[in-house]
Amino acid sequence: IMLSSQHFGDPGKMKDYHYTGPVEHKFSPYAFNGGTVLAVAGEDFAIVASDTRLSEGYSIHSRDSPKCYKLTDTTVIGCSGFHGDCLTLTKIIDARLKMYKHSNNKTMTSGAIAAMLSTILYSRRFFPYYVYNIIGGLDEEGKGAVYSFDPVGSYQRDTYKAGGSASAMLQPLLDNQIGFKNMEGVEHVPLTKDKAVQLVKDVFISAAERDVYTGDALRVCVITKEGINEETIPLRKD
Amino acid sequence: MALQDICNFQSVFEDRLTTEYPAVPHGKKIASNYVSGLPFSNNKSLFHFYIPVAEYLDESPIQFGQISTVQNCSAVSSEDPFLTSSSLPTCLPFASSQSVPLPFPMAHGTTTLAFMFQGGVMAAADTRSSCSGLVACPASQKILPIHSHLVGLTSGTSADCALWKRILARELRLYQLRHGRRLSTSGAAKLLSHMLHPFKGTELCVAATLCGWDGGEVDDGCDYHGGTETGPGSRGETTKNQMTEQKNFVDSTNAKVSLAKDERFSFSQQCSIRKKMNLSGPRLFYVCSDGTRLRGMLFSVGSGSPYAYSILDQGVHWGLTVDEAKSIAREAVYRATYRDAYSGNCVDMYHITSKGWTRRNREDLKEEYYREKERRKHEKTERRDVAFSD
Numbered sequence: 001i002m003l004s005s006q007h008f009g010d011p012g013k014m015k016d017y018h019y020t021g022p023v024e025h026k027f028s029p030y031a032f033n034g035g036t037v038l039a040v041a042g043e044d045f046a047i048v049a050s051d052t053r054l055s056e057g058y059s060i061h062s063r064d065s066p067k068c069y070k071l072t073d074t075t076v077i078g079c080s081g082f083h084g085d086c087l088t089l090t091k092i093i094d095a096r097l098k099m100y101k102h103s104n105n106k107t108m109t110s111g112a113i114a115a116m117l118s119t120i121l122y123s124r125r126f127f128p129y130y131v132y133n134i135i136g137g138l139d140e141e142g143k144g145a146v147y148s149f150d151p152v153g154s155y156q157r158d159t160y161k162a163g164g165s166a167s168a169m170l171q172p173l174l175d176n177q178i179g180f181k182n183m184e185g186v187e188h189v190p191l192t193k194d195k196a197v198q199l200v201k202d203v204f205i206s207a208a209e210r211d212v213y214t215g216d217a218l219r220v221c222v223i224t225k226e227g228i229n230e231e232t233i234p235l236r237k238d
Numbered sequence: 239m240a241l242q243d244i245c246n247f248q249s250v251f252e253d254r255l256t257t258e259y260p261a262v263p264h265g266k267k268i269a270s271n272y273v274s275g276l277p278f279s280n281n282k283s284l285f286h287f288y289i290p291v292a293e294y295l296d297e298s299p300i301q302f303g304q305i306s307t308v309q310n311c312s313a314v315s316s317e318d319p320f321l322t323s324s325s326l327p328t329c330l331p332f333a334s335s336q337s338v339p340l341p342f343p344m345a346h347g348t349t350t351l352a353f354m355f356q357g358g359v360m361a362a363a364d365t366r367s368s369c370s371g372l373v374a375c376p377a378s379q380k381i382l383p384i385h386s387h388l389v390g391l392t393s394g395t396s397a398d399c400a401l402w403k404r405i406l407a408r409e410l411r412l413y414q415l416r417h418g419r420r421l422s423t424s425g426a427a428k429l430l431s432h433m434l435h436p437f438k439g440t441e442l443c444v445a446a447t448l449c450g451w452d453g454g455e456v457d458d459g460c461d462y463h464g465g466t467e468t469g470p471g472s473r474g475e476t477t478k479n480q481m482t483e484q485k486n487f488v489d490s491t492n493a494k495v496s497l498a499k500d501e502r503f504s505f506s507q508q509c510s511i512r513k514k515m516n517l518s519g520p521r522l523f524y525v526c527s528d529g530t531r532l533r534g535m536l537f538s539v540g541s542g543s544p545y546a547y548s549i550l551d552q553g554v555h556w557g558l559t560v561d562e563a564k565s566i567a568r569e570a571v572y573r574a575t576y577r578d579a580y581s582g583n584c585v586d587m588y589h590i591t592s593k594g595w596t597r598r599n600r601e602d603l604k605e606e607y608y609r610e611k612e613r614r615k616h617e618k619t620e621r622r623d624v625a626f627s628d
Contacts, residue, residue, distance in 0.1 A: 118400070118401070119401070121397075122397060122401045123287055124287075125287060125397070125398070125442070126287060126440065126441075148375075150369075150374065150396070150397060152395070152397035152398075153397045153400070153401060154395075154396040154397035154399075154400050154401075155400075156375065156378060156379070168372055
C-alpha cells in the first residue's frame with residue numbers, strides 16, 4: 001500500500017527536486033519505481049492486472065515493463081515498488097518453486113506459495129524487500145484466490161486488492177464496486193469474468209488519469225482452469 | 239552461487255539429509271544462523287534472518303543511510319566483554335540503531351483485550367489494520383488460534399505478530415509431540431519471551447496476549463485443588479485419586495512456603511491467592527518484545543487500550559456469566575473504536591474453555607454506531623418533551 005504521506009522521504013519523489021536548504025545526501029539502497037497492481041478473485045477465475053510503466057522521480061525508464069509474473073499454471077504474482085527487489089524476489093520464488101517441484105513431485109498451490117512468500121519476505125525483516133506483492137490464482141478447489149502482502153510478509157486472503165502507487169485511490173473504488181460497500185439497498189450480484197475484466201480496465205483508466213506513476217499500458221492476466229490468458233490495453237502515455 | 243544462498247538451498251535440503259547441525263561454509267550465513275545458538279531449540283534454527291551486518295558496512299565506503307557507522311562500531315566494541323560473558327553471540331550490531339531506514343511505514347494501532355472469569359477466558363479485538371493514516375486492511379485477524387486450547391492476541395507490527403505466532407505454534411506442536419502433553423500457557427509465554435529476547439532493541443514490535451486453558455478437560459469451572467505457582471506444569475488428565483494425593487503433597491509444601499513468606503502476606507491471603515492459581519484452569523499472559531512477561535486476570539493492549547480499560551475495570555469480576563462477559567468485551571471494543579482513530583471496523587471474539595476455543599461471528603460495529611445514534615436522538619427528543627412539559 002503506497003502512501004501519499006511525504007514524511008518518509010521516498011527517494012525519487014518530487015521533494016528532492018526543490019531546494020530546501022543544505023541537505024545531506026546518503027546512499028539509499030531503495031528506489032521507488034512506481035506502478036500499480038490489482039487482483040480480483042471470482043467464483044472460478046482470478047484476474048491479476050498491472051500497468052507497464054517503470055518510472056523513477058520525474059523520468060520514465062520504460063513503457064513496457066509489466067509487473068505481473070507467471071509462477072505456475074494457476075498462479076500469477078504482481079509486484080510493485082522497487083524494481084530491483086521485484087526482479088530478485090521473483091527469481092527466488094521461481095527457484096523455490098523448482099526446488100519444491102523436484103523434492104515433492106507436485107506444483108505448489110496458491111496457498112502454499114503465499115505462505116512461502118511470507119517467510120521469504122520476513123527473513124529480510126531487518127532489510128526488507130521494498131515490494132508490494134499480490135498473488136492471484138486458483139486454490140485447490142478451483143475457486144479464485146487473492147493473497148495480498150505487505151513488504152515484510154504479513155498476508156491474508158482477500159477477494160480483491162490493489163497495491164502500488166495508486167492503491168489508495170483504487171481500493172475504495174473496488175470496495176464499492178466489488179464489495180458493494182458503503183451503499184445501501186443494493187443487490188449483491190456475483191461478479192462474472194467479463195464484467196470483472198471490464199471493471200479492471202475502467203479502474204486502471206481512472207488510475208492513469210489521477211496518478212502520475214501509472215499509465216502507458218495495462219497488462220491483464222485472467223486465470224481460469226483452462227490456463228492463463230494475457231491481454232494488453234493501451235493507457236494514457238502522459 | 240548467490241541465488242542458492244538467498245534461497246536457503248542448503249537448509250531446505252540438509253533437513254532431509256543430515257540430522258546433526260550442518261556446517262555452514264559461507265560467512266554471510268553465519269551471521270544469520272546465530273539464532274540457533276540459543277539453548278531451548280534443539281532443531282536447526284528458528285528462522286534464518288538476513289541482517290545487514292556491520293562488518294560489511296565498515297568495509298564499504300558507501301554509507302547505508304545509517305546515522306553513523308563510527309558510533310555503531312564503538313558501541314559494539316564497548317559491549318563486547320559484556321556480551322561474550324553471556325551466552326549471546328557478539329554480532330548484534332543492530333541493537334544500537336536501525337541500520338537501514340525504511341521508505342515505508344508498517345501496520346500498527348489496535349485494540350485488543352482479554353480477561354479471565356469463572357467461565358474461562360474471553361478475548362476480543364478490533365479488525366482494523368492501519369498504516370500511518372491509511373487503513374491497510376479493514377478486516378484483518380488479530381486473534382490467532384495457536385492450538386486447540388491456546389489463542390493469541392496480537393498487537394504491534396502485523397507481520398511480526400503473524401510470523402512469531404507461526405513459529406510459536408510450530409514449537410508448541412513439536413513440544414507436544416516430543417513430550418506427549420501440551421505445554422502450559424505459562425511455558426508458551428516463556429518460550430515466546432525467550433524467542434523474542436535476541437531481538438530486543440531492534441524495531442521488532444510484538445505485544446502478544448496469550449489466553450489458554452491448561453490441564454485436562456473439566457465439566458465446569460476450575461478445580462480448587464490448591465496448586466502453587468512453583469508447582470509442576472500442566473498435568474493433563476488426572477484422576478480424582480491423583481488430585482487428592484497432589485493436594486496433600488502440595489499442602490505440606492504450602493505450609494513451608496507460607497512460613498517463609500509470612501512477612502509479606504498473611505496466611506489467609508496467600509491461601510486465597512493460591513486457590514486461584516490452579517494447576518489447571520484458565521490462564522492469561524502478556525508477552526512483549528521488550529522482554530515483559532506478565533501473568534494477570536485482565537489485559538488490554540494497543541492504542542485503544544485506555545478506553546477499553548475504563549469499560550473493563552468497571553464491569554469485569556470473577557462471577558460473570560458467559561453472556562455478560564461477551565457483552566462487556568464487545569462494549570469495551572466498541573468504545574475503544576469510538577474514540578481511537580486507529581481502531582475500528584469489526585469486532586472478533588473468542589471464548590476459551592476447558593473444551594477449547596470457540597469463535598463468535600465477526601460483528602460489524604457500523605450497525606452499533608447507527609443504533610447508538612438512534613438512541614441518542616430518541617433521548618434528545620425525550621428530554622425536549624420533558625423540558626417543554628415543565
